[in-house]
Amino acid sequence: MLFRIDPRSPLALSEQVAASVRRAVADGTVAAGTRLPAARELATSLGVNVHTVLRGYQTLRDEGLIELRRGRGALVTAEADGARQRLLHRVRAAVADARGLGLSDEEFGQLVRQALRER
Template structure:
């Protein structure tokens, strides 16, 4: 998997990295059990601080997409579904657009509650 970052992007570097992992999972380019590059190596390759990569990995861990273990590194979780990843990406895009329009958490939550299938 090839990682890239755009320093000119308004999206934080850690989120760019996490987004690339999410996208690769959704496209089936990486699968459960595969290891992601060590944070130190990826940071050096991208020219970013190692803590930026660790922040991206922590986000992915919190989302249940990867497991982080000392000495074992970052491993794609066995519970990953492409549908869930796609839904998460859509939710992120929705929240980002809502924030851009000045909506707060309560407004966003109310809007979601109004939506009916």
């Protein structure tokens, strides 16, 4: 799993850690039961404080995407797979709506890119 952080980003480093996990769940790179790197190990590899990684992991725990277990680390929950399935369902519904409106793939793609920029 690839963790990416950008110190110049306006997004807090801990949020960038959490976003890396969310992205991996969404694209299917990680599934339920996957063990995330130990916080100390990840902090060292990213060049950040261990508390930064722990804050990111705690955010994911609060969202129900991971479980934090003392001595066992962070595990991706079954809820994460469910989140991916819900997202895929919503994407398919949006594609169906776009088709119903007669939008081309390019027009639909432009709408998606516009929505992503508005975040």
